[in-house]
Amino acid sequence: MDALVSTEGLAKSFAPNATPAIQSLTTKIKAGQVTGLVGPDGAGKTTLMRLIAALLQPSEGRIDVQGRDTRTEGAAIHDEIGYMPQRFGLYEDLSVMENLTLYADLRGVVGDERTATFEKLLAFTDLARFTDRLAGALSGGMKQKLGLACAMLKSPKLLLLDEPSVGVDPISRRDLWKMVYSLIDQGVGVVWSTAYLDEAENCAEVIVLNQGRVLFQGDPKDMTAKMAGRVFKLHGAGAERRALLARTLTSDDVIDGVMQGEAIRVVIAEGAAAPTAQSIGAASVTIAPTPPRFEDAFVAMLGGQPKRTLAQATRQRSDGDGKAPVQAKALTRRFGSFTAADHISFEIARGEIFGLLGPNGAGKSTTFKMMCGLLRPTEGSALVDGLDLYKAPSAARARLGYMAQKFSLYGDLSVAQNLDFFAGAYGLSGARRREAVGRVIEAFDLKPFLNENSGGLPLGFKQRLALSCAIMHEPPVLFLDEPTSGVDPLTRREFWGFINAMVGRGVTIMVTTHFMDEAEYCDRVALIYRGKCIAVDTPEALQHAVKSKDIPEPTLEDAFIALVEQHDRAQQAAA
Amino acid sequence: MSAASLKSGRWRRIRALIVKETLQVVRDPSSIVVAFVLPALLLFLFGFGITFDATRVKVGLVIEEPTPESAEFAISLSNTRYFDVRQAQSRLAFIDDLAAGKISGVIVLSGDFAERLERGDTAGVQVITDGSDPNTAGLVTGYVQGAWQSWQNQRGFAKTSSMPGQIDVQARFWFNPELESRRLLVPGSISLIMMMIGALLTALVVSREWERGTIEALLATPIGTLEFLIGKLVPNFMLGLCAMAVCVLAALFVFDIPLRGSLLILIGFTAVFMSVALSIGLLISTVAKTQFVASQMAMLVAFLPGLYFSGFLFEIASMPAPLRAFSVIVPAKYYVQGLQTIFLAGNIASVLVPCTLILVFMSTVLFALTARNTRQRLD
Amino acid sequence: MIWTRLLALIVKEMLAAFRDPKARMALVMPPLIQFFLFAFAATLEVSNVPVGVLNQDWGAQSEQLISRFERASAFSEVRRYGSEAEARAAIDRQDVMVVIQIGQDFSRKLAGNERPTVQLLLDGRKSNSAQILSNYLNTIIAQYSAAYRMGGAALQPESEIVDRSWYNPNRGYRESMVPVLIATLPMTMVLMIVGMSVARERELGTFEQLLVSPLQPLEIVVGKAVPGLIVGFAQCTIITLIVIFGFGISLTGSALVLFTGLAIFLVSIIGIALFISSLVSNQQQAMMGIMVTMMPLMMLSGFSSPVQNMPDWLQPIAQINPLTHIVVVIRGVFLRDMAFGAVAERLWPMAAIAVVTISAAAWMFRRKIQ
Known part of the structure; x- marks a missing residue:
């Protein structure tokens, strides 16, 4: 098969003395298949995409697309590729149809070809109903689908997709993949960059990038196969499982460990002995080997989960009065005639991680905002630590920590200034402030960055800083809004390590997510769909509920999709 | 795809970009603000708010010793449309008001006013003005002088006519006999408006593409630099002409400014200036990647020089030499010169031709710079 | 807190x-x-501007007056024009903001104790500057007239206004x-x-x-x-x-x-x-x-x-x-x-x-x- 893209000794640096974003990269990308581009944040994925799309000039080496040099034949290359940047540039003030028409004109899709293409793409993306809607008013998933449609308008020879599934719910994600597979059948080459490693398993070939270099290129199954016999699941640890995970990870033999509902998944170092109940010091736990996933191989390839023995970020909390620290009582919010949240109720117990799940636009964010005190409920009440957020706002807010979805600290202030500000904003002064700031600096290893602008920190440290700012006042309750959306697996593990440690000390966590790996860390999840809470249970129970002949071993994602479909069917039947 | 088919798609791509820009302009409230609200506001402020024509200046009149002559002069002062006169017997009565800025001047008719007048002596009338407002101060003196002269003429025509060395001065103000400052401020503000729409709006729409990240997808399509630039220019050019039409209508019918030159020449001349303003906007956008920076630069590069160095508010010749030299490269200077001529004087080729040539030269240079600096890539 | x-x-x-x-x-x-x-x-002051003169008079008096313009600090130069058309064109072109037109009987009338007339042709496109300029010129002409009077038989000095600015004496x-x-x-x-x-x-x-x-x-x-x-x-x-x-x-x-x-x-x-x-x-x-x-x-x-x-x-x-x-x-x-x-x-x-x-x-x- 011909190579669509070939690079030779490719390098790219943005400043003369900076570490190159891409270094001595020689590779080939084939037509008629999906090539996955994976790697941690800052590995150079986006830079490589832009180099292929002839939007950046290589500093060294060359890169050919369809035999054309990107330095000199940019215009011709642009005519043959489809490119969907990470922040897809939909014109939010143009309607769906106007966006499509613009790109059709620019790409020269006219006449009958246009009519046919539009019809096909609109049907495919399920956007036919929304052609007049402004792109800015679409949900996240629909925006991505429209972006993809714009990139696919003129069946390109090469389609470049830069993290197309960030912020997209599982259902939309499936649709995206369906669209891409249909192109493969027509012989198009697709490059799909992603931080979600379950997607890499769908690719015919993956390129693993780290620090601008290729670590691996080939069939992801080959990479996964190397891990055979090194992956185990630990069942039956019950409430102790978080402590057990933390303990297990201290062993040098264990290179990776994550929560999977009530189980713990561990990966051992090459050549290490399989873990036993004795070796991990938990007699009641049953250990069973389990088939490896691509993610296991990826983490192992990058040297395993980063391990740090960090000081505790919060003090041990007493058990309290036994009342649930977070209560939602028939929360309802209407926008005009539209009900975004309809009588949503739940309680979260102390030391519990509670997940709010739901597709884009289902009312999850509305519920979350009401719980944080950002949006006044039309009916019902939200209580934090027994205080109503709308009757005693200041006192209730002092008891919760909040970490927003995107990095929302002051990027042009230094780390120390951010910490000082948030300590002050939560009313800490004098010795208490110094103590709190000192504690998080130590716990999250922020010392080397204290005088740096927080906007320029590596992503992992931005997250640590955001978490630090949220917990300096030692809130009994912590709210996280899609904390690791678009974050690479290593940073994600590190983050959940911090969270697990805090839960171990009695902090209550509520998290919104549509990212299933995050949901796996939850003790219980609530599934929000069309403004209603359609299920509240443990992840295992939800998985168990949808078990059937077709899906004998459902993942949480399967459960999610099945439950939503079930609800739709029930609604249709009722109607 | 061959080069020929790339070329054939050019017009379609340009058209698509123009349609897109137009839709965005129509839907984006900020474009509407820049294109219509700001011009209306500026025109309004310059038309009504700023005027150097002092009408009804508040002054105090001190008549130290009432005589028939002083009463007569007081009446002739009060009768001019320039003064709002209050009378008192002592200047002490007005000193506080002058210090408080409540009146602009005090006119003192001395006790022996009448006798001095008979003798033909000086210092019969004293004018004390508030120098902290030099412009009004000068006008007060001028008006009193005028009133004094005409009163004198009325009184003793025979006596003064035979005085030797007397020279009559007749001032004739061409193009604007009533000396309404509105007649120069309105064309001047039109130049500011054109500059704002051209430079600010254009800089904003391009930097917005960078800020929102839409440029990345656009650059990955077969668009060429020239196509991209033309796609941005045409809608803003049309918008500028629309704003121009509104301004001209307002100038003619709201502010009663004559249009002595031809409308066609006005439109043509404006089009040339618009192309300069648009090129400045595009040039800014090749440097500024955020809307905030773009708007700051547009203010510094386009608006302020247009305000200070176009000669409609401040006399360029009176500025220090370095600033005078700088004003040579300010396009608004030539546009204002041309506009004032077309509106108030007529089609005077000796003004319009050089101005047009200079503007054409400027826009060519600026556009060439822009085309060179516009990057087809992200780095 | x-x-x-x-x-x-x-x-x-x-x-x-x-x-x-x-x-x-x-x-x-x-x-x-x-x-x-x-x-x-x-600045709303007017200085350093050129002025035009259209002198149709052949007498010495008009030249005396013009030399006063030449010495005035507010004007950068005095441009002379030969005909009315030329002067008009200069204003049109905005070469000068004012042309001082001295009629052909200026010297004769002045000497004969008649009242000669000086016309100021001003560019109203710049109304404010033109007005200020006209005030300057008026003052210069008045000064000349006073000096002429003193130089001749000192008859009756004309009654004048005393003009004074407080707070900012130079305005x-x-x-x-x-x-x-x-x-x-x-x-x-x-x-x-x-x-x-x-x-x-x-x-x-x-x-x-x-x-x-x-x-x-x-x-x-x-x-x-x-x-x-x-x-x-x-x-x-x-x-x-x-x-x-x-x-x-x-x-x-x-x-x-x-x-x-x-x-x-x-x-x-x-x-x-x-x-x-x-x-x-x-x-x-x-x-x-x-x-x-x-x-x-x-x-x-x-x-x-x-x-x-x-x-x-x-x-x-x-x-x-x-x-x-x-x-x-x-x-x-x-x-x-x-x-x-x-x-x-x-x-x-x-x-x-x-x-x-x-x-x-x-x-x-x-x-x-x-």
Whole structure:
């Protein structure tokens, strides 16, 4: 098969003395298949995409697309590729149809070809109903689908997709993949960059990038196969499982460990002995080997989960009065005639991680905002630590920590200034402030960055800083809004390590997510769909509920999709 | 795809970009603000708010010793449309008001006013003005002088006519006999408006593409630099002409400014200036990647020089030499010169031709710079 | 507790406004440039302009008069034209703003004790400059006429007006305009800092972070206002010092009165800025809002042209503009040693504006948050 893209000794640096974003990269990308581009944040994925799309000039080496040099034949290359940047540039003030028409004109899709293409793409993306809607008013998933449609308008020879599934719910994600597979059948080459490693398993070939270099290129199954016999699941640890995970990870033999509902998944170092109940010091736990996933191989390839023995970020909390620290009582919010949240109720117990799940636009964010005190409920009440957020706002807010979805600290202030500000904003002064700031600096290893602008920190440290700012006042309750959306697996593990440690000390966590790996860390999840809470249970129970002949071993994602479909069917039947 | 088919798609791509820009302009409230609200506001402020024509200046009149002559002069002062006169017997009565800025001047008719007048002596009338407002101060003196002269003429025509060395001065103000400052401020503000729409709006729409990240997808399509630039220019050019039409209508019918030159020449001349303003906007956008920076630069590069160095508010010749030299490269200077001529004087080729040539030269240079600096890539 | 929170917010605002070098430039450069433009470029005086002469007289007297024009400091040169058509074309081309036409019987009439006529043909396209120019020329001609009279038989001197300016005897434009910059430049900066700050936080997502903290709406409003006041006041002080020591314009009144006025003025401007920022949802809208507000504030203030010249229906609007009042106070205190009683009449309207705008802003924030 011909190579669509070939690079030779490719390098790219943005400043003369900076570490190159891409270094001595020689590779080939084939037509008629999906090539996955994976790697941690800052590995150079986006830079490589832009180099292929002839939007950046290589500093060294060359890169050919369809035999054309990107330095000199940019215009011709642009005519043959489809490119969907990470922040897809939909014109939010143009309607769906106007966006499509613009790109059709620019790409020269006219006449009958246009009519046919539009019809096909609109049907495919399920956007036919929304052609007049402004792109800015679409949900996240629909925006991505429209972006993809714009990139696919003129069946390109090469389609470049830069993290197309960030912020997209599982259902939309499936649709995206369906669209891409249909192109493969027509012989198009697709490059799909992603931080979600379950997607890499769908690719015919993956390129693993780290620090601008290729670590691996080939069939992801080959990479996964190397891990055979090194992956185990630990069942039956019950409430102790978080402590057990933390303990297990201290062993040098264990290179990776994550929560999977009530189980713990561990990966051992090459050549290490399989873990036993004795070796991990938990007699009641049953250990069973389990088939490896691509993610296991990826983490192992990058040297395993980063391990740090960090000081505790919060003090041990007493058990309290036994009342649930977070209560939602028939929360309802209407926008005009539209009900975004309809009588949503739940309680979260102390030391519990509670997940709010739901597709884009289902009312999850509305519920979350009401719980944080950002949006006044039309009916019902939200209580934090027994205080109503709308009757005693200041006192209730002092008891919760909040970490927003995107990095929302002051990027042009230094780390120390951010910490000082948030300590002050939560009313800490004098010795208490110094103590709190000192504690998080130590716990999250922020010392080397204290005088740096927080906007320029590596992503992992931005997250640590955001978490630090949220917990300096030692809130009994912590709210996280899609904390690791678009974050690479290593940073994600590190983050959940911090969270697990805090839960171990009695902090209550509520998290919104549509990212299933995050949901796996939850003790219980609530599934929000069309403004209603359609299920509240443990992840295992939800998985168990949808078990059937077709899906004998459902993942949480399967459960999610099945439950939503079930609800739709029930609604249709009722109607 | 061959080069020929790339070329054939050019017009379609340009058209698509123009349609897109137009839709965005129509839907984006900020474009509407820049294109219509700001011009209306500026025109309004310059038309009504700023005027150097002092009408009804508040002054105090001190008549130290009432005589028939002083009463007569007081009446002739009060009768001019320039003064709002209050009378008192002592200047002490007005000193506080002058210090408080409540009146602009005090006119003192001395006790022996009448006798001095008979003798033909000086210092019969004293004018004390508030120098902290030099412009009004000068006008007060001028008006009193005028009133004094005409009163004198009325009184003793025979006596003064035979005085030797007397020279009559007749001032004739061409193009604007009533000396309404509105007649120069309105064309001047039109130049500011054109500059704002051209430079600010254009800089904003391009930097917005960078800020929102839409440029990345656009650059990955077969668009060429020239196509991209033309796609941005045409809608803003049309918008500028629309704003121009509104301004001209307002100038003619709201502010009663004559249009002595031809409308066609006005439109043509404006089009040339618009192309300069648009090129400045595009040039800014090749440097500024955020809307905030773009708007700051547009203010510094386009608006302020247009305000200070176009000669409609401040006399360029009176500025220090370095600033005078700088004003040579300010396009608004030539546009204002041309506009004032077309509106108030007529089609005077000796003004319009050089101005047009200079503007054409400027826009060519600026556009060439822009085309060179516009990057087809992200780095 | 409340003071801790407020202090943290104020410190953060100050850092946010000045830490980023680019933002610092964007805030500091425009006022600086404006300051020098205004001090040096903005002048309503007319000097250094060429004048034209169309002399149709053959006598010596007309040449004496012309040599007076040539010596006048306000004119850069005297251009002579041979015919009326030539003179007309020169005005059309804007080569000169005025042509002094001396009729052919000028010398004869002057010698014969008749009244000769001198015509000034002025370019009305620049009405203000033309008028000032015409005044200059009138004075020069009057001086010549007086000198001629003295040189001849000293008969009756003409009765004349004594013209005197107080406070600013030379009627210097700079003395009048430059002190006002003490108010206008900090106003620009404060509007920008305060008006943009909330919008920027909304865009960055940090505003939600503030809202979930125990900070209350009023605290946020105060926290945003105080840094503006500090920055504005610092700028006021610096510019006052430059005006006094750099430009040698002495302060005749009391500095205490001046700064009391400035403090109230700044609070009222901050109120306006907060109100704008409570209405907008992003930086671009804030920017537009600030521009649309700033222009009328500047132009309807008596800063560039006197309020009394405005149409009657615009005058009340000028009265609700804080800048109108502070302009009177600054010029008064700087040049006229304005008494406190007179200043107070200008202080309470500004205080009233401040109270109204700040309460409106606080109310808008409260409404938007909940």
